[in-house]
Amino acid sequence: MDHDPVASIQTLPAIALRGLTVFPNVLIHFDVGRAASIKAMEAAMAAGEPVFLVGQKDMTVERPERDDLYTVGTLSNVRQILRMPGDNVRVMVEGISRARLRDVTQREPYLMAEIEAIPEEKAGRASAKTEALMRSTYEMFQNYTELAPKISPDLLINVLASDDPGYIADYIAQNIAMRNSDKQAILEELRPVRRLERMYRLLCREVEVLSLDMEIQSRAREQMSENQRDYYLREQMKAIQAELGESENGDSETADYRKKIAEAQLPEPVREKLEKELNRLSKQPFGSSEATVIRNYLDVCLELPWGKKTRERVSVEAARKVLDKDHYGLEKVKERILEFLAVKQLAPELKGQVICLVGPPGVGKTSIAMSMARAMNRKLARISLGGISDEAEIRGHRKTYIGAMPGRIIDAISRSGSMNPLLVLDEIDRMPAQRREVFRLSRIEGLTNDEIARRLRISKRTVEGHLNAALRTLRVKVGKFVCWLTFFILLQ
Numbered sequence: 001m002d003h004d005p006v007a008s009i010q011t012l013p014a015i016a017l018r019g020l021t022v023f024p025n026v027l028i029h030f031d032v033g034r035a036a037s038i039k040a041m042e043a044a045m046a047a048g049e050p051v052f053l054v055g056q057k058d059m060t061v062e063r064p065e066r067d068d069l070y071t072v073g074t075l076s077n078v079r080q081i082l083r084m085p086g087d088n089v090r091v092m093v094e095g096i097s098r099a100r101l102r103d104v105t106q107r108e109p110y111l112m113a114e115i116e117a118i119p120e121e122k123a124g125r126a127s128a129k130t131e132a133l134m135r136s137t138y139e140m141f142q143n144y145t146e147l148a149p150k151i152s153p154d155l156l157i158n159v160l161a162s163d164d165p166g167y168i169a170d171y172i173a174q175n176i177a178m179r180n181s182d183k184q185a186i187l188e189e190l191r192p193v194r195r196l197e198r199m200y201r202l203l204c205r206e207v208e209v210l211s212l213d214m215e216i217q218s219r220a221r222e223q224m225s226e227n228q229r230d231y232y233l234r235e236q237m238k239a240i241q242a243e244l245g246e247s248e249n250g251d252s253e254t255a256d257y258r259k260k261i262a263e264a265q266l267p268e269p270v271r272e273k274l275e276k277e278l279n280r281l282s283k284q285p286f287g288s289s290e291a292t293v294i295r296n297y298l299d300v301c302l303e304l305p306w307g308k309k310t311r312e313r314v315s316v317e318a319a320r321k322v323l324d325k326d327h328y329g330l331e332k333v334k335e336r337i338l339e340f341l342a343v344k345q346l347a348p349e350l351k352g353q354v355i356c357l358v359g360p361p362g363v364g365k366t367s368i369a370m371s372m373a374r375a376m377n378r379k380l381a382r383i384s385l386g387g388i389s390d391e392a393e394i395r396g397h398r399k400t401y402i403g404a405m406p407g408r409i410i411d412a413i414s415r416s417g418s419m420n421p422l423l424v425l426d427e428i429d430r431m432p433a434q435r436r437e438v439f440r441l442s443r444i445e446g447l448t449n450d451e452i453a454r455r456l457r458i459s460k461r462t463v464e465g466h467l468n469a470a471l472r473t474l475r476v477k478v479g480k481f482v483c484w485l486t487f488f489i490l491l492q
Helices: 035-047 128-147 153-160 165-175 180-188 192-244 247-263 268-283 289-303 316-326 331-346 365-375 408-416 433-444 449-456 460-479
Strands: 009-017 027-032 051-055 072-083 089-106 111-117 354-358 380-384 422-426 485-490
Touching (some): 009 035, 027 035, 035 089, 051 089, 051 111, 051 180, 128 153, 247 268, 247 289, 289 408, 331 354, 354 365, 433 449
Antiparallel strands (some): 009 111, 027 089, 072 089
8 A cells, every 4th residue: 555655644654662762854773673663664665655753651661552652753764774683673764754643553563553744844034033042052062062972073064054943953852862751852842943942951951961971080080090000009019029028928917907906895986096007007118117106006006905894893891801901000091092982982983083192101102002902803003203204204105206105104004904903103213213223123022232233234332322322312302391192093
């Protein structure tokens, strides 16, 4: 049966397009995979009649019904059919005109549709507004061709060669990448100027999206280049360390630190800080001073008894028994300590309490602190502050210094093996270092002068001189009513 391509109503083979919109007056080729669509193409070409190409609303529908198709499609002539490897067929079609789908009259072996041709509205003489719109569209399309990949410059020439707003809109919509629903909206707009206006707005949006996409890709490429550079340098470093026989040790060191951090009962902020420092250590070159500083910092932090506490016993009666057993007299001192324990028993949330014991050497300040620690079931750590002139010895040095050491308080906590020790801050011996050590070994540890001389590798006469000087210092201080202070602090 012959069909008149200009007839108003016709029944023609139809093809449901998935993700594609064909516009009038545009030559396009695409692949056809469904058997029914291939048969429709072949039937139209064999009969020398147009084929109706209409978009499919849902691309996942394999056998579309009438409601699955858009209302407006395109009458097209089939120019060429090429068999591709596999079951696909590539066809070349040329759009003729818009047409409206009235009904689907046949579904097997291919779709037949009753369609109504839509006459093309001719644009009248271009007004100044239309001319301005066309120029803006030319400019925006030029921007698009500069941003979009794989856009031929010939497309811009073809657009510039036309003064038909309807054709310009159809041609641009056919050749740019945008949502299929937007292309369908352009196809369904029958007024040429309105169609171009809609196309201009969509083109502006696409240019903005492409600009943002280019910016994002540029940032991603820069970051990728930096990452690739870092990776290349690290691989070079690993190769150099492998040649020097250092890479294995470095890896094992990092793994050892990481294992210690994972096994330690660290608070979350401390864990994050140590992992950050460990990552810095892994990036340091072998033998650098910065790596040494970081290692010392990690060692000090990991040596602390995180999560280790003795079970505290706060009992006034138990403390009274211990104090009475260890010390005769000193009633006022023992009474004050018991008052302190009573307050702590009533308010256990109090932490870091301080007691000050005043008196000359030998009255029992240190032994009182030892009894206190035993009564409360706490570890005891003694810190001698005599002769200290630099506060950094107490609170520690900045870790950024090469050879920085922790302060005496941190060191005492580490030695105690508990996070809740009883710290004794002893200020008795404000003397030079060697004299202080001689006095400590003699009066606290009870060594003889000969034993002290052998331990310190000095003469017995020097030992005696240090002891006499120390005793003179003490007598002077006592004579001036300067008492030696011993503080003991309950941590936590």
